[in-house]
Amino acid sequence: MAAGISSLTGAAASSGKTSTSASGDASTLASNFTQFLTLLTTQLKNQNPLDPMDTNQFTQQLVQFAQVEQQLKGNDRLDSILASSKAASAASATSYIGKTVTTDGTTADLKDGSATWNLTPARAAAKAVVTISDAKGNVVGTQTTSLAAGSQTFAWNGKNASGLAAAEGTYSIKVSATDATGTSVAVATATSGAVDEVDLSGTSPVLIIGTARVPLSSVTSIGLSTTSG
Incomplete structure (x- = not known):
């Protein structure tokens, strides 16, 4: 028993x-x-x-x-x-739907011939080489510019290295920057866009911005609604 x-x-x-x-x-x-x-x-x-x-x-x-x-x-x-x-x-x-948010990351959507990123160098960079790649990792263009200290916008007109308009879609950037002495400068990248919808199917919400999927935890700032009454 x-x-x-x-x-x-x-x-x-x-x-x-x-x-x-x-x-x-x-x-x-x-x-x-x-x-x-x-x-x-x-x-x-x-x-x-x-x-x-x-x-x-x-x-x-x-x-x-x-x-x-x-x-x-x-x-x-x-x-x-x-x-x-x-x-x-x-x-x-x-509550994010319709609002413009800024998120950490390197990807942005090319739409209507324009894609923008927010760049924040650790300090002023005399030379910054911005490499733009498509969703498959293929380099479509490279631009050289200078960056002032603080947050600023980098805009791409959607033209590839041959001067032709690239197809709309998601693109990413990589920034290699140096100061006046040739010392490397770290550059933080972020993107902004209006939230179209929210995916709640996973364990945590994901914001849909164009074709980009952004975890809610990646949002760094929230702007006003893009719709007007």
């Missing part, structure tokens, strides 16, 4: 770890606990009065059931907290 009780407790603990349904875990635990009590009652009824069973084992079994039950309840509370947090995050993300 004792072995039967141990196997029931083991099944209950295992179900708490492997089942994907909290309600299913609770149901299994309740069923196993009922069987445990039935076995316990039967053993107590049939024990030898002159040689009673050691109650320590029963106490341990009860403690194990209680621990599994507490774990299941804790999991239910965590699931509830996560659901509430996701709902709040989704509600916050949808």
Whole structure:
């Protein structure tokens, strides 16, 4: 009988770890606990009065059931907290629709013959070589300019190295800058655009800006709505 009780407790603990349904875990635990009590009652009824069973084992079994039950309840509370947090995050993300946001990153959409990036050098750069690549990583153009200290806009007119208009789509830039002494200067890149929609299918919201997908965590600033009343 004792072995039967141990196997029931083991099944209950295992179900708490492997089942994907909290309600299913609770149901299994309740069923196993009922069987445990039935076995316990039967053993107590049939024990030898002159040689009673050691109650320590029963106490341990009860403690194990209680621990599994507490774990299941804790999991239910965590699931509830996560659901509430996701709902709040989704509600916050949808408020971005129609607004212009600035995000960390190197990619921007070429649309109507223009693509822009925000560049912020660590200090003034006498020479900055900006390399523009398409979505496949092919270099379509290179421009050399100078950068003042502080944030500034770099605009590309969509013309490739041959002077022809590049196709609309997503492009990325890489900036290699040096100061007047030839020392390398780090340049932070960011892009701006109006949020068209929000993808809530994943674990965290993703903003859709043109064809670009931007994690909500990458947003560094928010502007006014692009629509007017």
